[in-house]
Amino acid sequence: MNPTAMGGGPARVLVVDDLDASRFIACSWLRRSGHTVVEATTAAEALIALETESFDLVLLDVHLPDMSGYDVTERIKADPRTSSVPVVMLSATYIEPDDKVIGLTRGADAYLTEPVDPGELLANVEAALRYHRARALAEHLAAKLTRLTTSTFAINAAMTFDALAEAAAIGAADVLDGEATAVVTSPSGVVRVATAGARRPDARFRLDNADVENWMAALNPGVGVTMIEADAAPWHPESPVTAALARTKPRRAPIGIAVLPSAVAGDDDRNLLRQLAQATALAAEGLHTFAEEHSLALTLQRSLLPRTLPHHPELPMTARYVPASSNAEIGGDFYDVIELDGRMLIAIGDVCGHSIEAATVMAEVRHTLRAYAVEGHRPAEILRRTDLLLERFHPTGGLTTMCLLLVDLRAGTMEVANAGHVPPLIADDQGARYLPVKGPLLGIGLARPEATELPLPRGTTVLLTTDGLIERPGMDLDEGMEKLRAAVSHLDDMDELADRLLTELGQGKQDDIALFLLRRLA
Template sequence: MTPPAEGARILVVDDTVTSRYVRVSWLRRGGHDVSEAVTGGEALAKLGEHEFDLVLLDVDLPDMSGYDVAERIKSDPRTAAVPVVHVSAAFRETEDRITGLNRGADAYLTEPIEPRELLATVEAALRYYRARALAERLADRLAKLTSATLRINSTTTFHALAEAAAEGAASVAGTPATVLLSPPGGPLLVGSTGAAVRSEPASLLDGMPAHTSTVLDPPWEPGVPASVVVARGNPRSAPIRVAVPPGAVATEEDRNLVLQLAQTTALAAEGLRAYAEEHTLALTLQNSLLPRRLPTLPALPMTARYEPASAHAEIGGDFYEVTELGDRLLIAIGDVTGHSLAAALVMGEVRHALRAYAVHETDPVEILRRIDAMIEKFHGVRGLTTMCLMVVDPAEETVLVANGGHIPPLIADASGTRYLDVRGPLLGIGLARPPATEFALPVGSMVLLTTDGLVEHSGADLDEGMERLRTAVAHDDDMDVLCDRLLAEFGQDKKDDIALFAFRRDRLVPRVTPSGS
């Protein structure tokens, strides 16, 4: 409860008509709004129905003592902050005054009382409680500002930021609030807690000053009945606008609190903008390092997908590669450990090294050995990589597979779906590698390669995710439909990138023999 700036609402409780009349008259001449009660019960009833800033309470009442009334006033959370001044028409022993003060009274007066003494005592009690109420109000609003700041700084999207800022402004100001912000390259976002200050968004954009922060009071723009707090986290960035009813920023304290919240929102928006720009740059870089197009081979149709991690995660190092080696095809899928721009850069190096080594080397195990040595020498543990490498010979209906710590290929044919039994240590640690394994690839067989982002699930074993994937694949699936379905079923809201590659041995194509051989 915050008392009014001038005068106060005072309840005078006294069963003696003359005494009550005199005290009421003095208080009204002092500028106060006075109500009257004759008994303790009536006083408590009025306190339950109306707000008062002070109770002037006679000690001797017909139904209960003033001590009991004061005690009940102070024990009720609704009235505990209301100051009580005891008044006694007769001389009281010191012990009586002590009892009154101990049981809730804030002051104790004894007849005869001078008008100035009564008014001075009332003013002293009101002054203390006004200061206390203002301090409690400020502390409450600062606590709300702190809570709003924590929520604003924990948001991860511009939409969530607009909503959190609007709710924070409404909590701090105690009124409806509307927040407008402009994400880079996106539409204007509006967060609002009530229609009272919701205007046409365009009207809140007009006439924005170039100041870093300011408060615009009506009528700064015709037709906009709201105070608008403007804040910028960066002079080159679009401003954050917080609109509240004019009465919400009536005092300097009000303006400062809402302005602090707007500036907090502007700084949080700058963080989101910086992250969005960095994430977009990393995605652009990573996509530029993936194959721009896949070979078109009638005997070996193929499709691929790359799905970046959710917008809240860093960029990763997942990749796939397809390189034509005469009448054979080199297919690889891999994952550089870590989630950062550095991981994406290592991925680019690994992919280019793979293509370079494949120019003169056809043994997939030897290619893995060379990449292993390159990573160990130049990147160490920061470049640890998993990779599955396949050399496909459509004419011979075979595939030669070498694995470097990666999820093995999933092959589906008329007999069912299974993982190929190929193992080997990951790349970058210099361990010995088993020889490549050759498998048959009859017409109609489909092979699916993926990174662990597709099959890893929080709280579940990798084997469980791999089994779920196995049962979701059939050899006659349309590959594009299959890849889209797998991403929809297994790849939502993942914290890791996903690379997915599928190809099918479609029909026999005889090997072309060079002339003169």
């Protein structure tokens, strides 16, 4: 059914009758009522016309020379392209009630017998059109609502502002069946513009973000959704647009979804555009909140880590901390360096979980570590005492891994104690290898071994990391450890090495990464 007929008014009617007089009379009545009429004299002509043209109703004689009107009706109703077209059957030889029953049973929407009164014919035509127009409108709106639901899911699933703009534009183009442009602004103030459904090769413009930002600001929408009719937009300077602008907070940059006025045929379409804009604004608010929480969490996390590392000419060191890429919560990864009268205690650890509780335990572990180190306890004893503290005060949320290195440059040694952590990786002119130092994690009260004292020759590089660098879903931990081992050389500049490892092994990880490198110079 064509859009004009869906909205009411004149319709395109196919009149099929082999009798010239009957066909002429019916066509005259329909044309006087404003309908457009196409004539056919056989079933074959009618079926060809239905394949090549669009009709809103078929007025069909029951007795055609080449096929029964009943069979033609069944063909019309069986074809998905014409199944919704109403068929009014007209018979000059109707005698038995069963004939009418057969016609209606085989798909006719009305059955009339000649001679028929003009008023009766037109009334039946209008009734059939009215019913099928209402049904077509309902199906049309239901299809749009289904696409709206799908689009809303995609909008809410967007994880970045670029993806949100694209999802909103694609959704609007799909729901309203036309070109659509979506505009969203990231927390940094960068305007993201996406266009979808463009039917012209020149429909995509290289936009100046400032022009889009100024255009949005000039419209000055309030909180909520505002419908705008604009003479032009930066991406459509030659034609007017209909736009829905939405804002969730007074000081929040609005989002906008704009379409050509032809895509908004009535109130239903305007409401659909309004709902899309509202869904996009709420999704943008969620992304804003996530970004703000992530920034706050990262600031707090970094405040719990050493601001600077000690400078020692014989033992340069560098460290990196990278938060999980998909998690706004605070993690429990940490590293620390404590200078102790010519020796240096280096620690790296990971409190299980991502939460305020994990960060709180991490801060407590760091302060405890420092206190025990200042008191003069050796690495193994520090781990024992920390284990007791966690077991007593954090029995359910204090599971922690930690590795301690006590470096003595005068003796040229390092004392290593490990509590369930990734073992230190040593790189020298013999290659790279993990130290065979093990022990149970902290917080479970198990007996733990004494520290292992090892030489630290000149030219040796030591790498400490948390498991976020080597773990990946679907990959064995040993495989991740081997990838790291193969990527480390004692000849690399340590800052360049740290950055390269994060680039090659740390992208898109779901866990925080703490990385610490030290080297005893030759």
